Amino acid sequence: MNQLKGKLYLLCAFSLAGTSVVSARFVTGKLGNFTITAVSLFFALVFLVLLCGRQLIRCLSQMSFRDFGFLILQALCGIFLFRMFLLNGLRNTSAGEAGILTGATPAITAILAIAVLREPAGSRKVFGILCTVIGILVIQGVLTPGSGLDLKHMGGNMLVLCAAACESVFNTLSRISALRNSEESAMPSNPVSQTTIVTAIAMVLCLIPAAFEHPIKRLAAIDLLEWTALLWYGIFVTALAFICWYAGIKRCGAFTAAAFSGMMPFTSMLLSAALLGENADWRQWVGGFLIIIGMFLIGSKGTNITLPINRSIRLKEKHFQP
Template sequence: MDRLNGKLYLICAFSLAGTSVISARFVTGKLGTFTITAVSLFFALVFLVPLCGKQLVQYIRLMSFRNFLFLSLQALCGIFLFRMFLLSGLYYTSAGEAGILTGATPAITALLAMIVLREPVSGRKLAGILCTVGGILIIQGVLTPGNGLSLEHIGGNMLVLCAAACESAFNTLSRISAVKAAADLKGLSNPIAQTAIVSAIALILCLIPAPFEHPLKELSGIGLTEWTALLWYGVFVTALAFICWYSGIKRCGAFTAAAFSGMMPFTSMLLSTVVLGESADYQQWLGGFLVIVGMILIGTEVLMPRLRYLRIQKTKERNR
């Protein structure tokens, strides 16, 4: 039951995270990258701090330097670098295409687990990685002679892929941190406090380059739609999504989280069509299909051991 709850939390987390591409589209080009991130993080903290209260103080007191280091790395990869690459990439590519490209996260996470954690790779997992890579190449137009994609468009897609890589690094770091924190924090686990700390660290990082974007002048020129997008980015994409994420990752492994991270491209593709009215050509749909197939292959690889375990248990019960 606890694992099922963890999976539900992960579905909610990545579904909310998938709306980041859409909400960012409303402010990209009107505000600087770090201004967008800083303002959204401010809204997130305004929402989070009253919810934490004394629990946040207690969590900070029990937190070791190692816990703080892991949370700082998560803030760097999962918020600062992820949004820097994603928002920069949206200058040159469509929201729908960016959403599809975030589907590379499961494959990149699998590669990190294989290279960094030295986990074994099965044929199904390898096929999933290859499908994802092939899908990305098709979306990029590399396999189509005479394609009309400009270098700027390809560069934008590469920036989105860098964002996906940062998300994968964040996934891996969060799982390692969840295991370490169980011992260091004497069993205390508070997803809201974790989210508040990570958001505060990321906000501090953003405040360093943000002044160079003339934020006060730019913020004074935006309207209600842009402010609503920033509020959504802060409360839903950051606060609620990260609360669900930390609630889920302590119950599930990194590969399970990687499988459910495919909810990001699903949500982005759907909303880019419905909300932004964007359309994709056959090449993008084919590439997106391969990315989704890769996600499914990696995801089913995660579920296979559990299915085998259930079959063994049923067989034992019948033999009794």
């Protein structure tokens, strides 16, 4: 039952996160990247502070320097760098293609789970990673003779892939933190408080660079649609998605989280077609199909292959019951 709740939380988290590509599309080019991130995080922070109240003070009082360091890294990778790469990438690629390319997150997370967490990998997971890599190459046009690669467009896609890599690092850091807290009980793992602290750290990181983007003048020029996109980006893509994420990752392993992260490209692709009217060509459909296959293979159970496994971390995974 606990695993089922964790999977439902992860499903909600990545479905909401998948709307980030479309909501960001409405404000990209009209506001600076750091301004978009800072304003959306401000909306998220107001919502979260009202939601968690005194729990935040209690959480901060019991937090060690190492706990705070982990949260700084999570804020840096999961919000600051992820959004910087994504927003810059959207300047040179479509929202639909960017959404598909975020499907690389499961494969990158699976590789990190093997390399860092030493989780055992099955042959299906390895094949799933290969499917994801081939799918990305198809979307980029690398495997298509005479495709006439546009270096600017490819550069945009590479930035989106960097965003997916940052999301994967964030996923791995969150799992490490959840495992350590379960053993040491170092910090109360309240999802709302964790999300509030991470959001506040990320907003502070954005404030100084945002000041050089003439934020007041450019914010005064946007209309209701852009303000709605910023509000959605803050409350739903950040606050609610991260609350669901922290609630899910303490109940599920990294491979399960990797599989559910495939909901990001699926949601992005549907919304890009429905709201932005973007059409995908055959390379995007084939590449997207391969990435989705990779997502399901990574999340499935397969026969184990020989890999070095850190027994202490595996015991933590087996013993962990939040």
